[in-house]
Amino acid sequence: MNIKKIGLTALAGSLVASTAIAGELTISGGASIAYKDVSGTLAVDATNRVAMDQEISAAGSAELDNGMTISVSHALDATGSASATSSLTLDMGDMGTIAYSDASIGGGLNALDDITPTAWEEVTDGVTGNVQAGMGNGSGFAYSNTVAGAAISIQYSENFTATGSDGSTVTANNSNSLGTSHSIGITYPVGDSGLTIYGGMGTEGQGDETEIDHDTIGLKYAFGPVTVGYQVNDEDNSAAVNTVAADEDLETTIIGISFMVNDDLSISYGHHETESTTTGALDQEIDGVSIAYSMGGMTLSVYNHDGENISNVTGTSEGTEINLAFAF
Numbered sequence: 001m002n003i004k005k006i007g008l009t010a011l012a013g014s015l016v017a018s019t020a021i022a023g024e025l026t027i028s029g030g031a032s033i034a035y036k037d038v039s040g041t042l043a044v045d046a047t048n049r050v051a052m053d054q055e056i057s058a059a060g061s062a063e064l065d066n067g068m069t070i071s072v073s074h075a076l077d078a079t080g081s082a083s084a085t086s087s088l089t090l091d092m093g094d095m096g097t098i099a100y101s102d103a104s105i106g107g108g109l110n111a112l113d114d115i116t117p118t119a120w121e122e123v124t125d126g127v128t129g130n131v132q133a134g135m136g137n138g139s140g141f142a143y144s145n146t147v148a149g150a151a152i153s154i155q156y157s158e159n160f161t162a163t164g165s166d167g168s169t170v171t172a173n174n175s176n177s178l179g180t181s182h183s184i185g186i187t188y189p190v191g192d193s194g195l196t197i198y199g200g201m202g203t204e205g206q207g208d209e210t211e212i213d214h215d216t217i218g219l220k221y222a223f224g225p226v227t228v229g230y231q232v233n234d235e236d237n238s239a240a241v242n243t244v245a246a247d248e249d250l251e252t253t254i255i256g257i258s259f260m261v262n263d264d265l266s267i268s269y270g271h272h273e274t275e276s277t278t279t280g281a282l283d284q285e286i287d288g289v290s291i292a293y294s295m296g297g298m299t300l301s302v303y304n305h306d307g308e309n310i311s312n313v314t315g316t317s318e319g320t321e322i323n324l325a326f327a328f
Contacts, residue, residue: 107142126319
């Protein structure tokens with residue numbers, strides 16, 4: 001929904017000097033209403049199962065004298081009175097693109113947490129609990145470029161997460177030392193074969209001064225209306241400082257297949273399984289189906305995701321969502 005362009009002028013002045021900076025931002029957004037239900041031993045009773053999306057964003061760009069392009073984006077909060085997420089991007093042409101986000105950088109390995117095809121959401125969405133998935137997100141810098149046909153993305157963040165290596169809340173030895181996080185992700189399409197190969201590795205700093213080492217490798221193959229994907233994510237969680245706890249290794253295998261019935265209707269199935277080296281740990285398993293159907297400016301999307309042994313311990317969670325979105 002593109003409402004209109006607004007000219008913004010910021011003035012800063014005193015009795016000594018005055019400076020004016022003018023720019024043009026485009027306000028955009030959308031409208032959607034959704035019904036969501038969760039069940040199982042890990043389910044949290046949601047009092048408001050029906051809700052509307054309240055996203056509004058403002059974006060603008062300008063070309064610099066050296067030919068580079070600078071762009072800014074602000075995602076507004078529900079009231080529209082403040083910016084919830086902001087990003088600044090510098091496009092340097094053949095030298096690549098560098099971006100900063102104050103909340104969700106999304107570069108590096110984070111962009112490759114699940115590359116398998118789906119008609120709508122990933123199979124972990126809507127499943128309650130500490131779902132073992134991929135490298136987390138946070139504020140920071142991301143650099144991207146294309147080299148010899150491969151898309152490369154590098155991410156760096158100084159304040160990635162304040163949780164422990166197992167996802168729990170911890171008392172850090174140094175509350176101001178949350179660690180740094182960095183990763184690289186590579187996407188390589190193999191000519192016109194329909195095959196795309198993915199890979200990456202990174203280190204995620206934790207609030208208890210431990211680290212999680214990540215790596216992933218996967219592929220996606222499209223032939224006609226069918227797309228299949230396979231991926232393996234590895235996590236090496238180091239033990240907390242000044243404890244005798246053992247390190248924990250996690251290996252997540254993801255399989256997905258999607259089918260375009262026609263230009264308007266698509267369906268998909270996904271399977272997500274995580275094994276832990278912790279003695280006595282159960283295998284976390286999640287299965288899900290998604291359907292998306294478009295009718296002009298309206299899209300109806302549905303998913304049902306069912307998880308067992310979330311966080312590799314006994315527990316079940318099932319999530320179902322029906323979403324009706326409108327484009328203007």
